[in-house]
Amino acid sequence: MVQLSKVSxxxxxxxxxxxxxxxxxxxxxxxxxxxxxCGKTTTLRLLAGFEQPDEDGGEVRLLGQTVNKKxxxxxxVAMVFQNYxxxxxxxxxxxxxxxxxxxxxxxxEIGDRVRRALEMVRLKPDVFLNRMxxxxxxxxxxxxxxxxxxxxxxxxxxxxEPLGAIxxxxxxxxxxxxxxxxxxxxxxxxxxxxxxxxxxxxxxxIAVMDNxxxxxxxxxxxxxxxxxxxxxxKFIGESNFFEGRVVESSNGQCRVQRTGQGSFxxxxxxxxxxxxxxxxxxxxxxMDVFRPDAVPPGENALIGTIRDIIYLGETMHxxxxxxxxxxxxxxxRNEGQLIKPLQWxxxxxxxxxxxxxxxxxxxxD
Amino acid sequence: MSxxxxxxxxxxxxxxxxxxxxxxxxxxxxxxxxxxxxxIMLVYSFMPRGIYGGVDPGFTLEHYARFxxxxxxxxxxxxxxxxxxxxxxxxxxxxxxxxxxxRGGRWRxxxxxxxxxxxxxxxxxxxxxxxxxxxxxxxxxxxxxxxxLIDETLTILYTPFAVMVGLVYxxxxxxxxxxxxxxxxxxxxxxxxxxxxxxxxxxxxxRVTLPLSMPGVxxxxxxxxxxxxxxFLTSDLLGGAKQMMIGNLVxxxxxxxxxxxFGSAASFIVMALVLAxxxxxxxxxxxxxxxxxx
Numbered sequence: 001m002v003q004l005s006k007v008s009x010x011x012x013x014x015x016x017x018x019x020x021x022x023x024x025x026x027x028x029x030x031x032x033x034x035x036x037x038c039g040k041t042t043t044l045r046l047l048a049g050f051e052q053p054d055e056d057g058g059e060v061r062l063l064g065q066t067v068n069k070k071x072x073x074x075x076x077v078a079m080v081f082q083n084y085x086x087x088x089x090x091x092x093x094x095x096x097x098x099x100x101x102x103x104x105x106x107x108x109e110i111g112d113r114v115r116r117a118l119e120m121v122r123l124k125p126d127v128f129l130n131r132m133x134x135x136x137x138x139x140x141x142x143x144x145x146x147x148x149x150x151x152x153x154x155x156x157x158x159x160x161e162p163l164g165a166i167x168x169x170x171x172x173x174x175x176x177x178x179x180x181x182x183x184x185x186x187x188x189x190x191x192x193x194x195x196x197x198x199x200x201x202x203x204x205x206i207a208v209m210d211n212x213x214x215x216x217x218x219x220x221x222x223x224x225x226x227x228x229x230x231x232x233x234k235f236i237g238e239s240n241f242f243e244g245r246v247v248e249s250s251n252g253q254c255r256v257q258r259t260g261q262g263s264f265x266x267x268x269x270x271x272x273x274x275x276x277x278x279x280x281x282x283x284x285x286x287m288d289v290f291r292p293d294a295v296p297p298g299e300n301a302l303i304g305t306i307r308d309i310i311y312l313g314e315t316m317h318x319x320x321x322x323x324x325x326x327x328x329x330x331x332x333r334n335e336g337q338l339i340k341p342l343q344w345x346x347x348x349x350x351x352x353x354x355x356x357x358x359x360x361x362x363x364x365d
Numbered sequence: 366m367s368x369x370x371x372x373x374x375x376x377x378x379x380x381x382x383x384x385x386x387x388x389x390x391x392x393x394x395x396x397x398x399x400x401x402x403x404x405i406m407l408v409y410s411f412m413p414r415g416i417y418g419g420v421d422p423g424f425t426l427e428h429y430a431r432f433x434x435x436x437x438x439x440x441x442x443x444x445x446x447x448x449x450x451x452x453x454x455x456x457x458x459x460x461x462x463x464x465x466x467x468r469g470g471r472w473r474x475x476x477x478x479x480x481x482x483x484x485x486x487x488x489x490x491x492x493x494x495x496x497x498x499x500x501x502x503x504x505x506x507x508x509x510x511x512x513x514l515i516d517e518t519l520t521i522l523y524t525p526f527a528v529m530v531g532l533v534y535x536x537x538x539x540x541x542x543x544x545x546x547x548x549x550x551x552x553x554x555x556x557x558x559x560x561x562x563x564x565x566x567x568x569x570x571x572r573v574t575l576p577l578s579m580p581g582v583x584x585x586x587x588x589x590x591x592x593x594x595x596x597f598l599t600s601d602l603l604g605g606a607k608q609m610m611i612g613n614l615v616x617x618x619x620x621x622x623x624x625x626x627f628g629s630a631a632s633f634i635v636m637a638l639v640l641a642x643x644x645x646x647x648x649x650x651x652x653x654x655x656x657x658x659x
Contacts (some may be wrong), residue, residue, distance in 0.1 A: 048561055072560040085558035089576045098572070102563035148562070 006058035016042040018212035031191045031199040034209035078149035079158040084141045086133040093129040099152045117151035159191045196236045233281035240328045260324030264300035265356035279362045284331035286358040292351045301353040410629035418623035428630035444611040448593035451532040459540035467548040523605035531599040540585040547581025
């Protein structure tokens with residue numbers, strides 16, 4: 001449906017997109033996630049046709065056709081822009097019908113399709129058809145922009161951080177609506193965002209981009225539970241990082257001597273070899289805090305001092321300073337501080353512990 | 366509290382007084398040097414002409430009536446047509462220039478600078494320079510003769526053509542700058558949106574760029590048309606005595622003819638025309654820019 005093979009794009013000396021490849025299947029909700037400047041927007045613009053790959057910069061294929069040199073109006077894609085890009089001089093109706101008019105759709109058909117598109121994004125046509133974009137709220141503009149793209153019944157819909165400018169509650173609502181539209185219409189969505197939570201919520205698959213390259217590509221669960229690099233582990237959710245050297249390996253288990261003091265067990269992994277160095281990440285919610293003499297057998301444990309306890313509502317973050325590992329964050333479920341308060345306080349000596357299988361073994365960035 | 370502090374505190378406590386205090390110096394200037402003279406002119410235009418210039422007491426409409434003499438209507442018509450012509454030519458020449466400057470990338474500032482550069486020299490001097498270019502023994506004739514493109518001298522100076530060249534030259538920047546300003550603030554993502562919605566470059570220009578630059582176009586047209594209507598220097602120097610515009614007529618009445626009442630009446634008729642032009646402008650602006658300005 002959408003294929004990039006080793007696509008590169010440079011602006012002068014700057015490589016904005018470097019050998020990016022992925023293959024998006026029909027109907028998929030595919031997110032490109034990354035921090036600003038990672039090349040995600042340029043990647044989307046390469047798909048839209050606003051940018052063209054470098055001379056020897058790989059191949060962009062849409063619906064089976066190579067489109068490297070095709071202008072946006074020659075591609076069968078629709079796009080929703082970050083700032084909506086509604087035409088300020090045209091009514092909502094004329095904005096939505098713009099694409100249909102360019103495609104020489106018969107007049108009577110246009111009216112029907114515009115109404116249907118507005119209903120699809122839950123705007124009452126009778127109320128909104130004759131409004132100007134300047135008279136709409138941010139959320140309503142967002143919906144008009146979406147209707148303007150969906151009315152063309154595109155096979156591929158590109159979305160460039162479309163929810164970035166609307167408030168949290170509405171954003172959550174729109175996330176679910178977008179996901180529902182994707183499944184209902186069978187349109188392939190390519191969604192660019194810097195919001196990891198948004199990407200996890202909506203996507204079938206996510207390409208995490210860092211520094212013009214794809215750092216990892218996978219389902220939300222794969223990305224979150226098995227981040228390939230430290231960058232991915234850091235960018236998506238929170239992580240605690242530990243380093244060491246493999247000193248012993250047997251039965252698919254390796255013993256790692258930590259840089260500093262202590263050691264921990266990790267499961268075997270193709271990238272680990274005896275004597276080699278290892279870097280792991282552990283999610284805060286997969287860790288627990290124990291008295292140093294009460295760590296359950298078989299769990300990895302590091303001793304430190306509790307520096308802070310933070311109340312977050314759903315969870316409590318216990319921050320433990322472990323020598324030469326810095327601050328380790330442990331997320332404990334809040335079982336009600338009024339009824340069943342946490343037994344820890346600042347300054348306590350405690351062990352942070354986790355199961356060996358919860359170690360995420362990282363590759364070099 | 367010193368007197369000054371007390372006065373300032375009093376001002377801050379009254380937003381209305383603040384506005385008046387800000388208005389006062391400029392307002393005083395305009396009342397004294399614009400409103401008062403214009404009222405004097407208005408009064409003069411209804412008074413009989415004095416024997417030695419000036420006016421005699423009394424009330425008459427003869428000066429306004431006199432203006433409708435075919436001789437003067439002719440001047441009015443010519444002025445109007447030339448101003449319209451000048452505006453259209455400026456628009457046709459200026460829009461592409463403004464468009465090119467906006468897309469000029471790193472040349473943008475230099476190009477803008479070049480548009481404004483002529484203002485560093487007095488308009489009078491520049492008009493004289495055009496005489497040197499266009500007169501029978503001027504540069505243009507010399508070159509054309511030397512290149513063998515013509516056999517005998519072309520008469521350029523003191524023709525309507527010369528006046529039009531002068532007018533367009535003089536007013537072109539006033540067309541370019543407002544159009545540039547409106548094109549420059551055009552959001553590039555609107556153009557991209559049009560393109561991805563299937564608009565080819567021509568449709569994109571017609572349906573997005575042009576309508577959104579209309580406020581600049583209208584402002585430019587107004588900034589060219591109004592001063593063109595009142596111009597007299599260009600037609601005087603480049604048109605000779607044969608190509609009189611309203612501006613020349615008014616100037617003559619106030620200077621050599623010493624008929625101030627008639628000059629005043631002619632001025633007010635031009636003003637009425639300008640007012641009509643502004644009304645049209647506001648109406649067009651409401652229709653085209655209304656949605657975006659809200």
